[in-house]
Amino acid sequence: LNEKLIFEHSDPGRKGYSLPALDVPEAQLPTALVREEVAGFPELSEVDVVRHFTRLSTWNYGVDSGFYPLGSCTMKYNPKxxxxxxxxxxxxxxxxxxxxxxxxxxxxxxxxxxxxxxxxxxxxxxxxxxxxxxxxxxxxxxxxxxxxxxxxxxxxxxxxxxxxxxxxxxxxxxxxxxxxxxxxxxxxxxxxxxxxxxxxxxxxxxxxxxxxxxxxxxxxxxxxxxxxxxxxxxxxxxxxxxxxxxxxxxxxxxxxxxxxxxxxxxxxxxxxxxxxxxxxxxxxxxxxxxxxxxxxxxxxxxxxxxxxxxxxxxxxxxxxxxxxxxxxxxxxxLGGAGLKHASQMAVLNANYIRARLEGTYHLPYKQRSLHEVVFSERNLPNDCHTLDVAKRLIDYGYHPPTVYFPLVVKGAIMIEPTETESQEVLDEFCEAMLAIAAEARDNPELLHQAPVRTRVGRMDETAAARNPRLKWEG
Amino acid sequence: LNEKLIFEHSDPGRKGYSLPALDVPEAQLPTALVREEVAGFPELSEVDVVRHFTRLSTWNYGVDSGFYPLGSCTMKYNPKxxxxxxxxxxxxxxxxxxxxxxxxxxxxxxxxxxxxxxxxxxxxxxxxxxxxxxxxxxxxxxxxxxxxxxxxxxxxxxxxxxxxxxxxxxxxxxxxxxxxxxxxxxxxxxxxxxxxxxxxxxxxxxxxxxxxxxxxxxxxxxxxxxxxxxxxxxxxxxxxxxxxxxxxxxxxxxxxxxxxxxxxxxxxxxxxxxxxxxxxxxxxxxxxxxxxxxxxxxxxxxxxxxxxxxxxxxxxxxxxxxxxxxxxxxxxxLGGAGLKHASQMAVLNANYIRARLEGTYHLPYKQRSLHEVVFSERNLPNDCHTLDVAKRLIDYGYHPPTVYFPLVVKGAIMIEPTETESQEVLDEFCEAMLAIAAEARDNPELLHQAPVRTRVGRMDETAAARNPRLKWEG
Amino acid sequence: MRYIPHTQEDIQQMLETVGVGSLEELFEEIPKSVRLQRPLDLSAPLSEPELLRHLRSLADRNATPDSMPSFLGGGAYNHFIPAAVDQLISRSEFYTAYTPYQPEISQGTLQAIFEYQTLVCQLTGMDVANASMYDGASACAEAVLMAVRATRRKRVLISEALHPEYRETVATYCRYLDVELVPVPFDASGGTDMSALSSLLDKETAALVVGYPNFFGVVEDLAAQAEVAHGLGARLVAAVQEPIALGLLKSPGELGADIVAGEGQSFGIPVAFGGPYLGFFAARQKDLRTMPGRLVGETLDTRGQRGFVLTLATREQHIRREKATSNICSNEGLCALMATIYLSLMGKSGIREVAVQNFSKAEYAKRAIGALQGFSIPFAGATFNEFVVEAGVEAGAVLERLERQGILGGIALGGYFPEMSNRFLVCVTEQNSRQEIDALVAALAGGEK
Amino acid sequence: MRYIPHTQEDIQQMLETVGVGSLEELFEEIPKSVRLQRPLDLSAPLSEPELLRHLRSLADRNATPDSMPSFLGGGAYNHFIPAAVDQLISRSEFYTAYTPYQPEISQGTLQAIFEYQTLVCQLTGMDVANASMYDGASACAEAVLMAVRATRRKRVLISEALHPEYRETVATYCRYLDVELVPVPFDASGGTDMSALSSLLDKETAALVVGYPNFFGVVEDLAAQAEVAHGLGARLVAAVQEPIALGLLKSPGELGADIVAGEGQSFGIPVAFGGPYLGFFAARQKDLRTMPGRLVGETLDTRGQRGFVLTLATREQHIRREKATSNICSNEGLCALMATIYLSLMGKSGIREVAVQNFSKAEYAKRAIGALQGFSIPFAGATFNEFVVEAGVEAGAVLERLERQGILGGIALGGYFPEMSNRFLVCVTEQNSRQEIDALVAALAGGEK
CATH class of the missing domain: 3.40.640.10 (Type I PLP-dependent aspartate aminotransferase-like (Major domain))
Structure with missing residues (x-):
């Protein structure tokens, strides 16, 4: 569902706040210092505001939503x-x-x-x-x-x-x-x-x-x-x-x-x-x-x-x-032993993903991986690129890895699982990656058109930069 | 995305809790009183549990998700x-x-x-x-x-x-x-x-x-x-x-x-x-x-x-x-005046919906409505029924009204907006209702097949009642 | 008003659309004679900051385990609640939703209840569980009514060692239904007296109701009670006021109970001055159609996907009206979700470990207090995390003394059992440190400071 | 370990798949010589309940406005935070997400930042705003660097009435960039001395930086300063340490500021011992390409729907590396969301009303204290919600006396301005009741009890 901008929900006179009555005399600043009301500021009830941000949240993806293998960002679980x-x-x-x-x-x-x-x-x-x-x-x-x-x-x-x-x-x-x-x-x-x-x-x-x-x-x-x-x-x-x-x-x-x-x-x-x-x-x-x-x-x-x-x-x-x-x-x-265990499991997880995907995705550097593993787009056929794999992963329910970084790897796919992911999660993710590689071979349009399950599709970033619209103008 | 049952995520030995070490001697109950471990109980890490219930929540619809005009249930905003x-x-x-x-x-x-x-x-x-x-x-x-x-x-x-x-x-x-x-x-x-x-x-x-x-x-x-x-x-x-x-x-x-x-x-x-x-x-x-x-x-x-x-x-x-x-x-x-205002606005909202839909949906009782209004399915063409309207509303992003109650109205559609909804919300809802009435006339399949935007479609409730499966059996 | 979005202009426009000239006109069907002719006489409205200040000042006037170490149990238990529970139930898709009548947009609630039903069955050793009831006491009352329906008998034996407020609640529910409630005394073990039970049970008896553990914390001999009850065609109802015990004790199902009704507050729900809590309810497959309460079942949708729905509604009031198995409508859905999350976090080993901790700490306290001059442990039966202490003097005076030393030492039993005015009930959970227990023992030993 | 899901069996299976015999082998590329040969020497792990108890005991050792009425401001303000703010930012889709690099699954964050940028522009009267910076002080430093870039000049005038910690931060940022920082004194009004300013400003000056309101709570004459600065081609940077003021004061944009950098903590963010806070940053359209920080822009997706993306990244470090407009990467996204929610709730009338309350209460206090024997208000300029008090004796001693009476009376200025050892800064917000203010005044008047 669509959700308007907060300003587009506004209606003059609506209020979403309450303050105690002023218990001292209202003082007056010299008029020259006083502004007009803040033009354009929204006017909404509390329920309007709550629904607006609740709906916006549903267009986001967090660690609690699922696996978030964003390389170099260490998206581990955030304890409650x-x-x-x-x-x-x-x-x-x-x-x-x-x-x-x-x-x-x-x-x-x-x-x-x-x-x-x-x-x-x-x-x-x-x-x-x-x-x-x-x-x-x-x-x-x-x-x-x-x-x-x-x-x-x-x-x-x-x-x-x-x-x-x-x-x-x-x-x-x-x-x-x-x-x-x-x-x-x-x-x-x-x-x-x-x-x-x-x-x-x-x-x-x-x-x-x-x-x-x-x-x-x-x-x-x-x-x-x-x-x-x-x-x-x-x-x-x-x-x-x-x-x-x-x-x-x-x-x-x-x-x-x-x-x-x-x-x-x-x-x-x-x-x-x-x-x-x-x-x-x-x-x-x-x-x-x-x-x-x-x-x-x-x-x-x-x-x-x-x-x-x-x-x-x-x-x-x-x-x-x-x-x-x-x-x-x-x-x-965690204590000392717990921190060490966390690092060990983070490294084990990265190596596990590497072992499962190495035969299918190209691995540019062969040294032992630690906490993350970087593949390249070299093996991808049919004009499929790293970006397409990333967007297709979204359709499979995952946040994409970091892509096109580090710069030394062409079409880098940088996967960091962290230690808080279980073997089951890694297996399901690897199966999705393998399925996408197969799709790249057999049905590349699935990759080029991805994502299709999200509220919005790929964005026109060029237009955004060429003619910047950086605020709502009413 | 699908989400398994919590039991299907389980892996022996995994833990999602922590307790202080027992600081007194461990005592022994007579063995005859002691059970085996709780068979079938899940074993998960905290992140597994958090993701599971976070994902389940996304299949639900609450007042904070949007308009919830469930008649007789007074689904007003729940202040934070x-x-x-x-x-x-x-x-x-x-x-x-x-x-x-x-x-x-x-x-x-x-x-x-x-x-x-x-x-x-x-x-x-x-x-x-x-x-x-x-x-x-x-x-x-x-x-x-x-x-x-x-x-x-x-x-x-x-x-x-x-x-x-x-x-x-x-x-x-x-x-x-x-x-x-x-x-x-x-x-x-x-x-x-x-x-x-x-x-x-x-x-x-x-x-x-x-x-x-x-x-x-x-x-x-x-x-x-x-x-x-x-x-x-x-x-x-x-x-x-x-x-x-x-x-x-x-x-x-x-x-x-x-x-x-x-x-x-x-x-x-x-x-x-x-x-x-x-x-x-x-x-x-x-x-x-x-x-x-x-x-x-x-x-x-x-x-x-x-x-x-x-x-x-x-x-x-x-x-x-x-x-x-x-x-x-x-x-x-709210205080006394606030409570009265709430009731007035609740009644105004119900009458506003009535006024906007009365020409299209059949209104069986003509007395002045108070906080809710009940329509019947009488005017619906092409074998479209109240249930179809309800399910189609889901595709429009609304929780359906109460349906088939009260029993004295055939195919009752019982709409209670409450006072916390704005005129804009009511207008959008009424437009959806009117659009659905038009669809019933021109494209009834849209109603019969609804909802299509949800994770699951209509459920086989007969099978559920005939052969009840009331728990997970592994 | 921040909860009501209508501006004056909105109101004018809407009145025009409705075709009335004023808000008053909307209420024209209400005769003048029954209209309120004055404003409601309520306090002036408070802004959000004022409200919070006011409520904080009220809240600060209640004792809590953080302000005063507490050994209060008696059906409401201070267990640790993992932070994840509150954060998950605070998702508005859960807590601002209604009963899941529309399964297509309620699969979250429905699947969670299905999981809850499964957990309750696993824990109690029973076949089927409902989606929840109000609390342990009312669930127990519903269990009695269900046994009456299932057996078509009208005589029910109730252990006097069952939680007194559960007994009172059963009595209220049965009051006008021509059900005879017969108390069964307890013996020196603190458990239900088996010989009295044998003599009171007869072929007209619909059910025997016992606590497991009972109000005195004592572990009843359910197996023996089931044998006697079943021999005469009666149902055994086990009422569980402290379900953490089920992590360690044999399940009521394994021991032969026919209905298990209990209080789920211990599973991640705050004590909160007595509510909202969680009545859980489980039974045997054969009694399914006489069960009260909502049930969630698994089925398939039109696309062949697994999904969940409210089912067997033909037992319920909105279909069967006066012939329903209960009048219950909304239950304690969010509390059931809290328990589901709590049990999912604790899991197989956690529920055992927390039970062992409760038991061990209570034993530690029981032995230490039992060894004190002037105090004794009057009941011989094995207990879980609560036990009765005999003080030799008025229990109220002992507890007041503890209170002056900053300890909530227990619950005086004289109010429930006049003959027990010298006794009090002490509860020890995993939240009570050894230090707290030692302080309690020392305070009891030390007399007035 | 409840945060790590691996069972022993998982680990074995995974090691086999990887093709190594042990966990140690995974680290074989790390030379033995740099391996840690002992366990980390950290405290033993705490369970969740132990952790909470420990943290509560630490938290309880800090004074808060609930435990002690407080008149502390100085860049961190005690404003009321509506409960809806915390509940909305606690949605895990917001707080557990990363920077919105993948717009298709980050529209929530992106749209909220777009709204935030708009609100900042509306409030400051500026053309463009970025997605946030670390805090007011570092935003102010970035503003100075931007002015240097935009003007290609290296001399920056800084008002001595700007928050001292902002001045220090600017100095740190400029330390090795060959930027000359020239202090401009304040006058008897407490505002920047206009005649000194006129003499110090020259054609080599990149910018003038003033607080609005300044550290003394005084409302600077931005219009006059802008005129002087613009006359010589310099940028005027307005640093806003208390943005609630912008609900009442003329916007810096309206008065001619070229860059507005400020602290957004007042907008729904707890004081939290100094962070996390929210640096906000706004500028003129003409300077857009020299702006630091992330920007969100509106665009269309392949289906023609409105959507939002990070844009103009060619200014940023991950593209431009050493030529970037700043090295900033992660900023204060969640704090920007808090401000967006807060301002959406307050809205047009709320931001005005809260500003009027702050101003009026501070005026009430200022007049009462100024009328006391032994105290005076040394600066003549109009103030917003803070003002300086001259005590005639050592301010520290006065504040300690207030503290003994349970009041945090203000901030001693001697630490920042050695010549002001008898002065302190008093802040009054909408959270201070008249009763509290009266108590402060009485305590000041009463001398030692």
């Missing part, structure tokens, strides 16, 4: 108790500028989470302030730059493999660095890095496991190469879900890493945030962390802002606290 | 704040047998709700104990019988108009009464009642407005007729939504009435309960109310069970308290 936890009145109602002695519960939770993330990652110091992965990247790269500045030379360039997320180069640019792209062959070789590494290079940004789902097996040597020339190594922690309890970036020689709590630590993605992107650093970099940092002194927790070498503040207040609560709840629920 | 209210820890966690001085909030709420329902209905005394409308009916008719018993003669018969809900005769039977059906011509005449009323008749059960949406305009005379012969009048309060602030059953001569909090007072229907069916009675009948009754003494509230003439207890504890909280919240939100 964590939602309840974040809504506890003492968390949801705590003001960020309340006195510290009246915020001890919140501060203790943050301090504990810092410690736990430190233990999982092998970094001695962690900031919880960044609001998202890319925000964490920016924080981390600013720290690297600040460290270089403190050494007296900020340097000019940053090395980034061609498999990296687009946020990596964008972040380096925001720190005033030139980006040097490293062509990789699935994984990065220390040799290749050594060729590019010199005293003009501030550092290297890697993702490990990388976006092909492969472990950067020379990571230790690579870090040594970078360090030898006075550089630092940044790790994009998007794929930490492969490594918990198995290996720690801090032990590999990496200097800075961000976490995606909305990936590895099961906080919901919210249709595009809010997430949280804490950053872990080596002891040498700790003085550069953004302020404030939560510290414990004599059993009391406080916010420390007196850090002269800090890069400063990345946002107002202390971080996406509501997300931190969920991640903390997740870690406390 | 009331849901939050019922979940407050101090309500959800209060034990029914906790000491009264530690339950004052709950008892005050119940006492206040008793008073409010008394004011709305015109009955001086109200019990909140019954769990549903039919339970309230039973409570009310037991009170009537108990009163007659106290007068020395229980009498034998109860008069019930042919428009009544099936619960009315079933309830009378449960009180040991024979049912005498009164043929009515839309409304009941005092004359007709007088013909049937004698000293063997314990009373009359009426619904007002009745199930045709018509006000029983001779109600006062009818009550007088019944009273004159020593009988009592019971009112089925299912349709109270037409009358709030406009007329009170207690002022009409009625002796007993039940309320449907899940109709008139906006508590959600829950897919078939829980509801609540409080009962209001005249002062003469108050001693017969079920125990316990909430009373106020010296500013304190307590549960009074010392009532020797009481019919006894209708269930354990004090009523569907969680539902009472929602109804109380509703009444406190």
């Amino acid at each position: 108790v964590n939602e309840a936890a974040a809504r506890l009145a003492g968390f949801a109602g705590a003001h960020p500028l309340a006195p510290e002695h009246l915020s001890q519960g919140a501060l203790e939770l943050m301090f504990s989470l810092q410690q736990e993330l430190a233990e999982v990652s092998g970094f001695p110091a962690v900031t919880l302030q960044p609001a998202a992965g890319a925000h964490g990247e920016l924080t981390g790269m600013l720290i690297i730059r600040a460290w270089h500045e403190a050494q007296g030379n900020p340097r000019r360039k940053v090395l980034i493999p061609d498999t990296a997320h687009g946020t990596n180069p964008a972040t380096a640019a925001l720190c005033g660095y030139e980006v040097v792209s490293i062509p990789s062959d699935g994984v990065l070789s220390a040799e290749r890095v050594a060729e590019l590494m010199d005293e003009n290079v501030a550092g290297l940004m890697v993702t490990n496991p990388n976006t092909l789902g492969l472990f950067e097996s020379q990571i230790k040597e690579i870090c040594e190469v970078v360090h030898a020339k006075g550089g630092l190594v940044y790790c994009d922690g998007a794929n930490l879900n492969a490594l918990m309890g198995i290996a720690r970036p801090g032990d590999m020689g990496i200097d800075v890493m961000h976490f995606n709590l909305h990936k590895t630590f099961s906080t919901p993605h919210g249709g595009g945030g809010p997430g949280a992107g804490p950053v872990g650093v080596t002891a040498a970099l700790e003085p550069f962390l953004p302020v404030p940092v939560v510290v414990r002194e004599a059993g009391q927790y406080r916010l420390d802002s007196q850090r002269p070498q800090s890069i400063g503040r990345m946002r107002a207040f202390h971080g996406n606290f509501g997300i931190l609560v969920r991640a903390y709840a997740y870690i406390r629920t | 704040v009331n849901e939050a209210a019922a979940r407050l820890a101090g309500f959800a966690g209060a034990h029914p047998l906790a000491p009264e001085h530690l339950s004052q909030g709950a008892l005050e709420l119940m006492f206040s709700l008793q008073q409010e329902l008394a004011e709305v209905s015109g009955f001086p005394a109200v019990t909140l104990q019954p769990a549903a409308g039919a339970h309230g009916e039973l409570t009310g008719m037991l009170i009537i019988r108990a009163w007659h018993e106290a007068q020395g003669n229980p009498r034998r018969k109860v008069l019930i108009p042919d428009t009544a809900h099936g619960t009315n005769p079933a309830t009378a039977a449960l009180c040991g009464y024979e049912v005498v059906s009164i043929p009515s011509d839309g409304v009941l005449s005092a004359e007709r009642v007088a013909e049937l009323m004698d000293e063997n008749v314990a009373g009359l059960m009426v619904t007002n407005p009745n199930t045709l949406g018509l006000f029983e305009s001779q109600i006062k005379e009818i009550c007088e007729v019944v009273h004159a012969k020593g009988g009592l009048v019971y009112c089925d309060g299912a349709n109270l939504n037409a009358l709030m602030g406009i007329a009170r059953p207690g002022d009409m001569g009625i002796d007993v009435m039940h309320f449907n909090l899940h109709k008139t007072f906006s508590t959600p229907h829950g897919g078939g309960g829980p509801g609540a069916g409080p009962v209001g009675v005249t002062a003469a009948l108050e001693p017969f109310l079920p125990v316990p009754v909430v009373v106020r003494e010296a500013g304190q509230y307590r549960l009074d069970s010392q009532r020797p003439q009481s019919i006894g207890r209708m269930r354990a504890f004090h009523g569907n308290f969680g539902i009472l909280v929602r109804a109380y919240a509703y009444i406190r939100t």
